[in-house]
Amino acid sequence: MSGMVSTKTRYDAVAIALHWLTVLAILSLLAMGWIMTSVPPGSATQFMLFQLHKSVGITVLALTVLRLGWRLAHKAPALPDTMPPLEKLAAHLGHVGLYFLLFAMPLTGWALVSTSPFNIPTVLYGLVPFPHLVFPAALGSKAALNADFVNAHFIGxxxxxxxxxxxxxxxxRHHFVLRDTVLTRMLPRFGPSRPGVAEPRFRHGESR
Ligand code: HEM
Ligand code: HEM
Structure with a gap:
């Protein structure tokens, strides 16, 4: 992601929409994940929550593919010049880590469902049958693979x-302490857009 910076002052509408849709999806997946593993096993509620969890999780996978594609084709606004190099590096590594987990979580989820002894079909949003992954026998027994994928999903x-x-x-911290534009440039801007007009906000290190 480094090297992909520009003179833009904001993320574009697509990047912003994908960012916040993903946030909503992740928060609901965490809630569903914890609830569905504590309701009575085998109950209709559990089955419904598992199907919804799988549907939203696969949606995150699709959104992340789109998002990474969009990101590689569109530069991100540069971080403020006044940010210490180590903080810039930490921000980039953090984003890379988040992208990694946005792939790893759905993939380990898909893999654990595909190797489950219960062998329950996935039907996305009750509408679209979704296949199981197939693993070569050389990788180990289905039960051992399943245990590994469950562990990986839970560590993730x-x-x-x-x-x-x-x-x-x-x-x-950027918004309330440093008072720069790092948060607002990832927030949707409602109302008429004003192309070419820089945002009247404080910059890093500027006195108030
Ligand atoms: C970003 C995506 C995802 C997140 C954040 C997420 C999160 C979670 C959480 C919080 C749990 C509960 C963990 C616990 O009980 O401690 C869980 C369990 C589970 N997830 Fe996901 N998940 C994601 C994607 C998926 C996908 C795509 C699938 C399947 C297609 C899936 C299938 C499952 C299953 C079957 C369980 C229960 C596992 C068990 O109890 O053995 N997840 N997930
Ligand atoms: C599930 C939760 C979240 C995930 C997975 C996530 C993921 C990401 C990723 C991958 C990026 C990098 C975008 C890129 O340049 O390609 C990013 C940027 C950003 N996120 Fe999040 N985010 C989450 C929650 C939040 C929350 C709650 C906030 C605000 C409080 C936030 C604020 C931002 C901001 C301001 C940026 C832009 C940073 C910059 O300008 O370099 N995010 N996020």
């Missing part, structure tokens, strides 16, 4: 929770 949960917490805290 804590990694994404931790990274998102740091990421959100950093965004809030």
């Amino acid at each position: 949960v804590w990694l994404i929770v931790g990274l998102v917490a740091v990421h959100a805290a950093a965004a809030l």
Whole structure:
């Protein structure tokens, strides 16, 4: 992602829409994940929540493919010049880590469902039958693979929770402490757009 910076002052509408749709999806997946693993096993509620979790999770995979494609084709606005190089590096590594987890979470989820002894079909949003992944026997027994994918999915949960917490805290620090445009340029701007007009906001290090 480094090297992909520009003189733009804001993220574009597509990047913003995909960012916040993803946030909504992840928060609902975490809630569903925890609820569905604590309701009575085998209940209709559990079945419904599993199907919804799988549907929204696969949606995140699709959104992330689109998003990464969009991101590689469209530069991101440069971080403020006044940011220390180590902080810029931390921001980039954080974003790379988030992208990694946005792929790893759905893929480990899909893989664990595909190797489950229950072998329950996935029907996205009750409408679209979704296939299971097939793993070559050389990779190990189905049961062993399933245990590994479940572990990876559960470890990923804590990694994404931790990274998102740091990421959100950093965004809030930029807005409320450093008072730069790093948060607002990722927020939707409603009302008429004013092309070419820079946002009248404080810059990093500027006195108030
Ligand atoms: C970004 C995407 C995802 C997130 C954030 C997420 C999050 C979670 C969470 C929080 C849990 C509960 C963990 C626990 O009980 O401690 C969970 C469990 C589970 N997830 Fe996901 N998930 C995602 C994608 C998927 C996908 C795409 C699938 C399947 C297609 C899936 C299938 C499952 C299943 C079957 C369980 C229950 C596993 C078990 O109890 O053995 N997840 N997920
Ligand atoms: C599930 C939660 C979240 C995920 C997975 C996520 C993921 C990401 C990713 C991957 C980027 C990099 C975008 C790019 O340049 O390609 C990004 C940027 C950003 N996110 Fe999030 N985010 C989440 C939640 C939040 C929250 C809660 C906030 C605000 C409090 C936030 C504020 C921002 C901001 C301001 C940027 C732009 C940073 C910059 O200008 O370099 N994000 N997010």
